[in-house]
Amino acid sequence: MAEERTITLIADSWCPFNCTNHPTGRGILVEKAAAALGHEGYEIEYTEMPWSRAITEVRTGRYDGIVGTGPSETPDFHYPPEPLASAHHSVFTLPNKTWEYQGLKSLKDVRIGVIQDYSYGGLYEDYIKGNQDNESRVVVLRGDRALDRLVEMLRLGRIDVLVAEKRVVQYHFQSRGQDNPLRYAGLVNEEPLYVAFSPAIPDGAELAEALGRGLAKMNR
Known part of the structure; x- marks a missing residue:
């Protein structure tokens, strides 16, 4: 029952x-x-x-x-x-960058950071899956604190673009008493x-x- x-x-x-x-x-x-x-x-x-x-x-x-x-x-x-x-899967860069998301072809110009087994509203099937073994295109993290680690990799220049849900990124910094220092570079998918x-x-x-x-x- x-x-x-x-x-x-x-x-x-x-x-x-x-x-x-x-x-x-x-x-x-x-x-x-x-x-x-x-x-x-x-x-x-x-x-x-x-x-x-x-x-x-x-x-x-x-x-x-x-x-x-x-x-x-x-x-x-x-x-x-x-x-x-609903999730808004978005892309973020450091504030001094000018790159903008202009569809899948624009991702070939940057190294993106993602979390293992996230679909990102279809981006996994459309792009990540075919490039996940090429670390010049895609860096895939797994395990605990993956978003924290990706933010740090972005700060250090080890990735060019962070793929993440927009509200999740906002909360990540707000919960630490910080303003979001990252630059929003476009919406990839809504899911x-x-x-x-x-x-x-x-x-x-x-x-x-x-x-x-x-x-x-x-x-x-």
């Missing part, structure tokens, strides 16, 4: 969308999912680990669901009918964000349906 079921959700830290250290809860997506699933009688527990590992842990059923994913990243997972938010559920658990499809019902109740 739903009232006896605690749903385990997992993701990497991606404030303000999902994070354990958010000042007003666990981030936009986690709190919205918790409220929606609460309407259906469920409780949630939220845990963080690096993104690539989180995908594997949910895919094998060790955790019930993943926060902040999309069908291009986890096509085999169970999804609710509607997303919970719907979901909480999706494991294909390896018996009630994965039902949990996705329950989340959808809860979201519909909240939107009335």
Whole structure:
């Protein structure tokens, strides 16, 4: 029964969308999912680990669901009918640069920094996948604090362009009491964000349906 079921959700830290250290809860997506699933009688527990590992842990059923994913990243997972938010995958440079994003061809002029197994709204399939073994084009980081490390690589000139979600970058600096020192160089993709559920658990499809019902109740 739903009232006896605690749903385990997992993701990497991606404030303000999902994070354990958010000042007003666990981030936009986690709190919205918790409220929606609460309407259906469920409780949630939220845990963080690096993104690539989180995908594997949910895919094998060790955790019930993943926060902040999309069908291009986890096509085999169970999804609710509607997303919970939208991501604006953007590019940033140091403030003294003039490069602007002008489509995929413009990326060939720079070295970009990205996080492993992020889809970036399709940029992975369209560009990163074909260039990830060429470090003169793409630098891929994995593990903890990947965004912190990419920001530092940008500062040191080891990459030319940081690819990241716009609000995540803004929060990264605001949470440290800083103004964002990076220069916005364009929007790459906009992408719907979901909480999706494991294909390896018996009630994965039902949990996705329950989340959808809860979201519909909240939107009335």
